[in-house]
Amino acid sequence: MRAVIFEDGQATIGEVADPQPGHRQLLVEVRAAGLNGADLAQAKGGYAPPPGAPATGGLEMAGEVVATGDGCRRFSVGDRVMAVVQGGGQAELCAVDEPLAMPVPESLDWESAGGFPEVFATAHDALFTQAGLEMGERVCIHGAAGGVGVAAVQLAAAAGAEVTATVRNPDSRAAVAEMGAHAIDPADFVEAGPFHVILELVGAPNWPANLKALATEGRIVVIGVGAGAEVSLNLALLMVKRVRLLASTLRPRSLEQRATVARRLELHVLPLVESGQIRVPVARTFPLAEAAAAYEYFAVPGKLGKVVLIP
Template identity: 40%
Template structure:
């Protein structure tokens, strides 16, 4: 199958740890799919903050994953390794990958791929896997968000945030968000947040207490860390669940654990990239059952802020690090 494909391809190399300028197109051997893997001709690749951390030298790929950055892709299946049963040549898929997404071809485990939703472009499909896997496993599986509960999403205008707002609303929660500008707050409300709090101007603890009749919020999705850790504890309701998925303001904090005990809070968190094939496959199955019907019906859609050609990956990272974007940044091929 793959012997009719080019032996070489263009991918983005991290020439050394550093700023966006270290991302350079280079030629390398095209990967071959192993047992249970599919080879995808990449049409679009999502850009995520972990890519920028890897570029700076602080987030090594899991063992066996390519050094090339890129955690989510969309395109066409062009080859399959031994044992593949879920997909056939010509299928259009999007997939979560351990690395290698910034390239013309990328290998994915068959169980980590999902069909491109009905009516979706490759750009829209490439914006799904990393964010939807992350939101589903953290908000719905770890934190157990249920209809009728309240959800506070920090970084509401990010790729993760815009996804969490939409899914929280679709599954019957009251959703609040924090963001850093009037435009970003307006975007959060457009996507389904009942209220968006400009954290530069207002205290999210006081605002969420007011919005919930002083009860606090049931679930908090936090990617900020730092001083937000203690403030989340203040903002949480009785039996609240606080899920940490990133630490833009640092991963250490001094906190008073008495409110954790008195409110019976759950503090949890997770990372996605190092998880096992089986764990990621389980998340993919849940998404296909619970979330993909919403995408197919057009009831949920990723918000795309900007696209860049693959060769301009450095410009995509510059935009990511300015944090002026709303929604997803995607590379096109």
């Protein structure tokens, strides 16, 4: 089958062996697969897959079940599913652990479904499981025009939080505002505070200003460092404000932990998708054969929403 592989720091298409479904695994014919920052980092050699995970690209996908391994109990051949995977999603076929699979709502087309799992799982886990965001709290979401940022804005707004979103591209601010946020230039976020929660999707450029913008007993969750990972912190200010500084990734977690994230997404987020309260903006789609161009496009800042590959 064809799949995204990485050579000399670049994404390209190669021929690899078809995956076979193991115990409690689904074999899925992939209809759409989103790109994420972790894919770009892996292409450049900076984010190796966990032991046992496919070396091919793709951390999220959606498609149709074409075979099941022994022990599968929930999904059958012909079912529409989507999942966060540890690799191998950007391919014609993908083996998916059944506990990670979620049903694709009828309201989602393949493009949207392929761009849903990773960003909404990441955003929901960071905002609610990690930071404990509550109704009425003020949250600042950095990098809000990207895939995770767009998901986070919608989830926070749906939960009744007051959302401020930093968006570097002025042309994207109106669209982010329509999702329920006060969209501003990143240079202005300190004055827009204080915030109970700050979701950091950008990295170093927002420090140490994040501490200035944070309310006493506020929480900062770091889940993106694409613009830089090293900062200098005033530990005394952390102490005075009684700050909780959190950070997280999904990919290295155990199967059981990742399955718990999927169940929370089904319980709390899929009903919002089905009601139309949440959507998955897609910036652009590319055929799988044009994966190299898709990765190049994804690396350029300024777009709104997801980049999705179509096998």
